[in-house]
Amino acid sequence: xxxxxxxxxxxxxxxxxxxxxxxxxKYNVIMTYNSHEKEAKELEKKLKEQYNAEIxxxxxxxxxxxxxxxxxxxxxxxFNKLDVLINNAGIAIDTTFDMKTKDNFMKTLEVNLVGTxxxxxxxxxxxxxxxxxxxxxxxxxxxxDTYYEYSLDYDASKAxxxxxxxxxxxxxxxYIRVNTVCPGWMxxxxxxxxxxEYIEEECKKILLNRFADPIEIAKVIYFITSDDASYxxxxxxxxxxxxxx
Numbered sequence: 001x002x003x004x005x006x007x008x009x010x011x012x013x014x015x016x017x018x019x020x021x022x023x024x025x026k027y028n029v030i031m032t033y034n035s036h037e038k039e040a041k042e043l044e045k046k047l048k049e050q051y052n053a054e055i056x057x058x059x060x061x062x063x064x065x066x067x068x069x070x071x072x073x074x075x076x077x078x079f080n081k082l083d084v085l086i087n088n089a090g091i092a093i094d095t096t097f098d099m100k101t102k103d104n105f106m107k108t109l110e111v112n113l114v115g116t117x118x119x120x121x122x123x124x125x126x127x128x129x130x131x132x133x134x135x136x137x138x139x140x141x142x143x144x145d146t147y148y149e150y151s152l153d154y155d156a157s158k159a160x161x162x163x164x165x166x167x168x169x170x171x172x173x174x175y176i177r178v179n180t181v182c183p184g185w186m187x188x189x190x191x192x193x194x195x196x197e198y199i200e201e202e203c204k205k206i207l208l209n210r211f212a213d214p215i216e217i218a219k220v221i222y223f224i225t226s227d228d229a230s231y232x233x234x235x236x237x238x239x240x241x242x243x244x245x
Contacts, residue, residue, distance in 0.1 A: 003028050003054070005079045006225075009062055009119060010089030011040040013188035014138065017214035018086055019043060021222045023053040030075055032060040032089065062089055062115030063107075072122050084134045084225045085123045087116040087161075092154040105153040112157035113164065120168050124176060133176045134225040137165045141184045141240050158182075162236055169234035177233040179224050184240025185211040207242030 006022045008015050011031040016039075023029050029047065033040035037059065044057040058074060060067045075082060090112040093104045116137055127133025142151065143158030162180050169178035185191065185202055191211065203209050217239055223229055224237065 004083040005030065005075070005081060006084040006086065007075065007082055007123065008032070008086045008088055009060070009115070011043055011057065012036050013190065014183070014186060014214045014217055015088045016043050017218040018088060018221055019047060019055075020051075021215065021218040022084075023047045023051040023055065025222060026053070027084075028054040028056070028079060030056045030058065030079075032058050032062070032071065034059065034061050034089070062119055063110040065118055068118050068122050072126065076126070081130055082123055082126055082133065084136070085119060085127070086136045086138070086221065087119050088138045089115060090138070090154075090157070092151055094148075094150040094154075097149055097152065100153065108153040109157050109160070112154070113160040116161055117164060120164070120178075124168065124172055127176050128172055131175045133172075135165075135168060135172070135176060135178045136221055136225060137161050137168075137178070137180045139165075139180050139182045139236070141182050141238060141243075144182055144236075144238065146184070146240075146243075165236075166234060173233075177225075177230075179232060179234065180236045181217070181221055181224070182236060182238045182240075183212065183217045184238075184243075186214050186217060187211045188214060205244050206240065207244055210241065212239065212241060 005028045007030045008018050009032045011033045019029050019031050040057050044055045047053050047055050058071055060071045093108055120135055139161040140158040142155040143162050147155055165178050165180040220239055224232055
């Protein structure tokens with residue numbers, strides 16, 4: 001039986017956990033990176049050794065259309081088809097409102113929102129021709145109702161991803177299922193650098209009283225794209241441990 005192929009943008013933090021879950025479930029895994037080459041190559045080596053999986057690690061700036069076209073051609077040449085696209089890559093430029101610049105705001109939108117659009121456009125076209133496929137767009141609770149002035153550009157981009165996903169689900173029906181996953185706080189390397197007292201205060205707002213391990217989010221993402229979830233479509237799935245009112 002031919003293995004299925006998954007493409008994951010971003011190979012650190014949540015992206016690394018997503019790649020691992022698909023590798024352990026016998027997928028061919030294509031991962032992209034932009035600025036974290038060392039971490040991406042280390043993950044590629046680990047997954048190959050641990051799961052005897054086919055792993056392809058490719059540099060790609062998802063805000064650049066030419067990079068995405070080249071990525072698509074490389075995947076077609078190597079695997080001929082794609083089964084799952086997970087738009088995970090994103091950036092956050094946290095500053096006070098007074099320090100926010102147009103360049104900061106536009107850069108965040110270009111990567112998080114426009115990048116998701118471009119990836120969904122080029123690889124959605126491929127999967128639509130195949131008459132099957134899955135797209136998972138990673139948004140955030142910041143795009144729903146968890147707002148932070150320091151990350152208002154990030155919040156806006158994540159809200160845009162939710163709206164974009166609904167439109168993509170309509171456009172690619174009935175062949176591609178498009179769903180949005182909105183994680184809350186996670187124990188990613190970036191968040192571990194937060195002030196300890198701040199982490200404690202944020203945990204008090206969560207019913208489970210802790211941040212998620214990225215693997216917990218990754219397992220939900222895998223389930224949504226599996227045959228066991230074949231009727232889940234155009235949904236926004238919030239994974240935040242429960243929010244205290």
